Amino acid sequence: MATPLISPSILSADFARLGEEVRAVDQAGADWIHIDVMDGHFVPNLTIGPDVVKALRPHSDKTFDVHLMISPVDPYLEAFAEAGADIITVHPEAGPHVHRTLQAIRALGKKAGVVLNPGTPVEVLDNLMDLVDLILVMSVNPGFGGQSFIHSQLDKVRAIRGMIERAGRDIHLEVDGGVNPETAKLCVDAGADVLVAGSATFKGGPSQYAANIAALKGEV
Numbered sequence: 001m002a003t004p005l006i007s008p009s010i011l012s013a014d015f016a017r018l019g020e021e022v023r024a025v026d027q028a029g030a031d032w033i034h035i036d037v038m039d040g041h042f043v044p045n046l047t048i049g050p051d052v053v054k055a056l057r058p059h060s061d062k063t064f065d066v067h068l069m070i071s072p073v074d075p076y077l078e079a080f081a082e083a084g085a086d087i088i089t090v091h092p093e094a095g096p097h098v099h100r101t102l103q104a105i106r107a108l109g110k111k112a113g114v115v116l117n118p119g120t121p122v123e124v125l126d127n128l129m130d131l132v133d134l135i136l137v138m139s140v141n142p143g144f145g146g147q148s149f150i151h152s153q154l155d156k157v158r159a160i161r162g163m164i165e166r167a168g169r170d171i172h173l174e175v176d177g178g179v180n181p182e183t184a185k186l187c188v189d190a191g192a193d194v195l196v197a198g199s200a201t202f203k204g205g206p207s208q209y210a211a212n213i214a215a216l217k218g219e220v
């Protein structure tokens with residue numbers, strides 16, 4: 001299979017040692033760092049805000065892939081941009097005007113991502129293809145790490161890979177939720193080029209991170 005980029009979700013890291021954890025996965029071969037922001041309203045869990053992103057920024061030069069699961073989302077874009085996000089990804093359900101939200105992310109000089117929940121149809125992308133740098137397919141319902149991969153989302157990944165080819169633009173296709181070495185291969189074969197992995201990266205502690213990331217890349 002083609003080698004995917006791996007974006008470890010720090011949701012599965014030791015939150016008491018978050019800076020060290022980010023450094024450890026960076027050195028273990030992570031390509032990006034996936035940061036899950038949850039508000040207890042758009043999704044049933046609470047995580048971190050822009051101050052934590054800012055505090056983590058000195059710990060890695062890798063792309064900060066910030067997944068916002070907050071509603072409303074527009075009032076917080078600037079804070080995450082200033083905190084050091086490189087890619088800001090939003091759910092179309094998190095605000096009334098997703099096109100405007102993506103424009104706002106780009107106006108802040110950041111890459112813009114849109115994310116589809118398992119129940120969200122691909123048609124939402126039809127009028128966004130010229131504005132997005134990344135499309136994220138959720139293969140679990142958002143809110144928690146450690147859930148099981150929803151296989152029906154692979155058809156969606158295949159459909160979106162076709163849409164990206166027809167658009168003729170350089171757009172990353174990322175999958176998030178329940179990614180492990182077996183489901184990673186399915187995602188890549190379906191057309192994904194970036195994989196988020198929380199529990200599969202952080203399991204076993206720091207001594208295992210390099211092996212875990214290599215396994216996700218299909219290198220072992």
Ligand code: DX5
Pocket residue numbers: 009011012034036067140141142143144145146147176177178179196197198199200
């Ligand atoms: C879920 C988050 C995911 C999650 C992935 O709402 O968006 O990024 O942390 O965790 P795993 O890889 O354990 O399914």
Ligand code: ZN
Pocket residue numbers: 009034035036067176196
């Ligand atoms: Zn995520």
